[in-house]
Amino acid sequence: MLFARNVLPLALLPGSAWCTTSYVESMPLNAQGLLNESMAWMDNFYDPAAGYLYDVSASSALRHETRSSAWYAVGLLARNEGEDVQEALKILTNVVDGQFKNPEDQWYGNYQKQPEEPMVGSKYYPKNIYNSWDPNWRGFVGTTIIVGLEEFGHLIPENTTAYLLESLHNATVGDSYRVGGVDDDNLYPAYSNPSIMRAFVSGWTGRRLNDSNMTIAGENYAKELVTMFERANTLSEFNSGTYTGVSLWALTLWAKYLPTDSIMGEKAPTMIRHTWESVAQLWNPNLKNVAGPWDRSYGYDMNRYVSLLALHLWNIVGKDKSSLISKPQVMSHSADFAYAPLFAILAEFHSTLVPQAVVSALTNFTGEHTFTSSTFSPPFDVYPRNITAWVDEKITIGAETFNETVIGGPATSRDSFNPALIQWDTGNGIGWITYRTSVPSMIAVASPGQLNLTYPYGTASSTFSLLVSPFAMKKDIVGWEDVQGLNVTVSGNVDSNFTLGYAGAYGGAYSTVNDFEFWNFTYSMPRNFTGLPNLVLHVEPA
Template identity: 60%
Template structure:
């Protein structure tokens, strides 16, 4: 029999029917290992006296961190040992207690980044979107709370359930404040990972609280996302080792927790399937990397930074077949390892959405092939971006043509946007060449062993900046001949001479990028140049 309880939300009362609980104690073997190992690591960061995790970066002078604490709380509910449930409820209560609850503030319904911070918007702590507050955390935390309700409601006290539903109402209403291009916000339907979470939260919370307008809002927003996806069966935020993982997480929520009268439940399974079809073509099991180009990357080699796609690979084909090392917590960007409980809990259902032939193909290289796709991210893209990737067993080349109204791809980040990428096996490690974006438009050609680059709007001030990996076998290089395992031929109408610099952790004439030490080859155009700047790389394993 369903229980009825009253929920107080910003000054009025809603009657809520409790949905049947999903029991999630029995996880598939790979998911159980992921849960166990990630929780064992997070246990060492847990401060039971404050009911928060310490900041996982270990560079925060014992400050705590909110988002990872909520992921850990879900893991505690999934593990369900000793006082795990009690600790989970304490964490949830603390996080929701500090949620921003003033409707007139732009950050209404969002969550603190850490409990020690001053109040956002106070005279000494001005609001700075994505810094002092992060609007995407409504989605990251809110969706985790929904999983907790869906899977483990039977473990939670009535007061915690009421608190969670009140929090979800506030977070969902706050997310409605977000309009791309207004108040420095960048949430458009094309911003795939948070937009998918936003649509889900609105659809789920509206149904649970009998808020028809909220439900309709979620459905309409989801339809905008679906329309963009259906253009070429691709996410607008395309091929990110981290954010494709979040988008698949959000789409799984669409499929698992919404009824069939939702456009999200209707379209979610095909969107998961098509996304995995693209991933399977770009994933190289021999290099344990997704070939480029990458819309948003936190590194150049998935064997060295922790990507969320690696967590999906782990639950589908095992840790050894993912890009993770034995101790993922020492990899760059390792704080995302705290997301693992969400992936573990969803793993069994997510597996039902991925065709067997795709899963079976993730562990063994399928043969040389070329992948093509197109995607579109309005309003940043002036026209669709067209992707071509050539994949061989030990060498991949991928690039995308684009015309955009700013630098740095869809996310407007030069560091994370990698529009043209070469990766290869040196004999002992993966290395890379990546075009650092310095133009708003690029035309590319990709074929076996060849990458062609053109700047259609370029001029005499244009530069080609190629970021190149370091090498264990050759610590110091002076020119292209110093690369290990790859012969590179460069033909260009830029000056043949180039500036070579090193970006090192402890010095050099340039800087590290996303924690990676890099060599930087920069070519400038001749003085007074007229025409289209061009460069071709001919690359062969040696």
């Protein structure tokens, strides 16, 4: 008889019978909670007739979704109750059935976004990268399959295992088609989270299938990533509530599943430690937010949207000390909660790589301090982005100086790039002021009580837009004097007059950004202005 891995015998007590502990029960308590809560939520979305989850965003008229289904399948293998394993195998088989298998297509080896969609590249469903197909899903689904094989291979029949390995081979070959700047692809080593996954899937699959070319390709790509990271011990995709979470998770795969003779197995523990040390310096446990700047964000307050970094925090310091509320599924960007089982499964190992000093800083505020660092994202950055932050008990200010070939940061997204940001405790929630980027270059410096913004290539037509949170106790505002819990004064050489508009879900002068409503303070330059446009915010908690 074969005994499942991670099913452990308990001590035999006098008069008792032998019993076993399930995989989930053997996990740390925080990880158990994360897995069980996320799985109970996803159970409500599972369609056993189709062998897929309905789209967990609940905004797709009962269409199904591939990536979250794969995440759920591995969660089912971990839970292993009733028909969980049978349903997991059904889902994984369906996911691979829907993989694109024509080597001539740019999306070869990728996975459908949903099983209902027409064929990508057909007459009425043309290829549209990151829309009709998402090249990063090779990494998201591929890494998920690998975790399933590594942790629960004893539950997967040989024929299904072979089918999954064939899928990983195809995904790895297809991912090799990706070259930054070619065919609208943006996969450069500086695109941290998919790059880390790409290197891992190639290295792991090459070793499993004895394909030395695939193994070497993964190692060589990883060397580029490591070299870029070691320039300042920072991820190029710096300080993202969502994508720092993915990168830490993917680096854990490097550390856990690859040997130390791999550069990935060798370097991952140190990269994880340095990344967490940066997070610990920027995390304010009183605000339950990471101070800015944020290279890619899906919101302006981590207490209001599901960030993947918060899943790590749940595992390390507990749900109550993370930024997640009691029911994460009602937060903005809640679909990412479907990733939780994978974070929970790796939690125990990952926690061994997090220094105790980091855990302490994530738990209790360590006192007022400043932070400086830098990061680099070629080919978008002309020079490295220089980072400054000030973290105090009830307020944080963060900024990064940048000079780029595009507007919107390396992700080229004005909606997610937040290079200058203030957050504070309003007394009734978190307030925030973020700079809305409109230029490719800015000198931005954070210091105690001050945010200083300068346009090195600005002109008399330059403007500064500051997005400001709504306030629970002050629904209508006309100026800075109405900002709740913060005294704000403005200096610099901007015209002291500003325009004010509101972005509401149901009206106003602007549209919401990532589900967040805001007030927009926009400053222009005085008539006949010459020089470098400069705006300085001086702030103090009220």
